[in-house]
Amino acid sequence: MVSEHIEKAMKKIEGWWQGELVGDRTCIGFVVPNPLKFLIANRRNPRLLYSLIRWYLNQRRVPKESINIKNRKVVRSRYSVIYEHFNKLWPHPVEGEVNIEKFIEEGMRTLLSVGYFGEEIPRILHQYGARGVPIIMPAFLGANLKFLEDTSLTEPFVDSWNDLKLELHPSNPWYEMSLRLVETAVRKSKGKFLVDIPDFGDVFTSLYLMRGPVIFQDIGFDNKLLEVRDKFMELWIKAYEDFWQITSQKFPGSSNWLIWAPGKSYACQCDASCIAVSASKKEVAPILLRRIVEDFIVPEMEKLGKYLDYIIWHLDGEEELEYLDTLLEMPQIKAIQWRPIYYGDPESSPAHPKWIPLFRKIQKAGKSLWVAAENEKEVGGLIENLAPERLYISGGFTGKTEKEAREFLKRVEYLTRQKIKSRSF
Helix, strand or coil: CCCHHHHHHHHHHHHHHHCCCCCCCCEEEEEEECHHHHHHHCCCCHHHHHHHHHHHHHHHHCCHHHCCHHHHHHHHHHHHHHHHHHHHCCCCCCCCCCCHHHHHHHHHHHHCCEEEEECCCCEECCEECCEECCCCHHHHCCCEEEECCCCEEEECCCCCCCCCCCCCCCCCHHHHHHHHHHHHHHHHHCCCCEEECCCCCCHHHHHHHHHCCCHHHHCCCCCHHHHHHHHHHHHHHHHHHHHHHHHCCCCCCEECCCCEECCCEEEECCHHHHHHHHHCCCCCHHHHHHHHHHHHHHHHHHHHHCCCCEEEEEECCHHHHHHHHHHHCCCCEEEEEECCCCCCCHHHCCCCHHHHHHHHHHHHCCCEEEEEECCHHHHHHHHHHCCHHHEEEEECCCCCCHHHHHHHHHHHHHHHHHHHHHHCC
């Protein structure tokens, strides 16, 4: 059982996966913080309230326009007090025991003091404290993680593919912690929020993190690498199944770091393909990229496509446009998320009008589209130019109140009806 809001959102998102418009509005999801609810929910937690007051004061000191990917130190400075609070609840395994019960309880209070609108669904993210744990499979297979304020880094540990024996052990500290995190969150959810399956990562980026940049020299020269690839994919499915067995007891479908789906789903990617292109000589990059696509991306999609029901591809960077046609030809991939490198200026926004031809190409290929918008103008442009039944917009609301949020949803509904009406002539 899930809440009425989650159930309605699920119905619309399921239609989006199928290319069908459920209701009179394209899919859109965003949140509106409610300070009063937060204060009431955390009135007995003075340490967290103190952290939030410090965070608020820090926000006022830092100009909003200075926040962009080029200046990550500024981003961290704005949220450092929040990171500090939740990270204390989740120390590195060598530093102390994690109180997962307390971590989930505090996360729940924060989660449920936020207003969720449209198809935005409250979810417990798979993270250690306030740190994201992207591409966690290398840690499950033996790598150590280095903790930063807002993320974690994998430390390479493979010197040779010939000596590597990949195994998935329940006693692995990272695997054990992740299972406990998901089990605890599922038990405490009571239908009020969903629980994400971990971001396992893709095969090639995972092997890159385990081996380091020298993997680019291994491609095409070390046949053992392809054997490791096949073993990795087997263990990937084993890990997914272990977490799926936990979440599917309480929730329909599955929720990953990007979006929910009515069956087994995952946001697939290959971030290391962008690294390969940027790190290689101009004349070598196309050859290396072709090997990555043929030897890793295509076999992985064919393998996972037989196990997963819904795959969305995390198109992370313009370098990946080089093999977009290959992705669009694969029936296993149901949707595409577009995420160019965003520097905070309008020209680099994921929803900038210059990307409209790209979005139309994706939808014309029969794929649904997930894109983040910065403001109401971008939302209007997306609805005006794209098929509403295959469009999911994340964000785009710049108001402050829940009343404004409800009025914005009515506006999105109106724009969707106008788009459908104009298309009927």
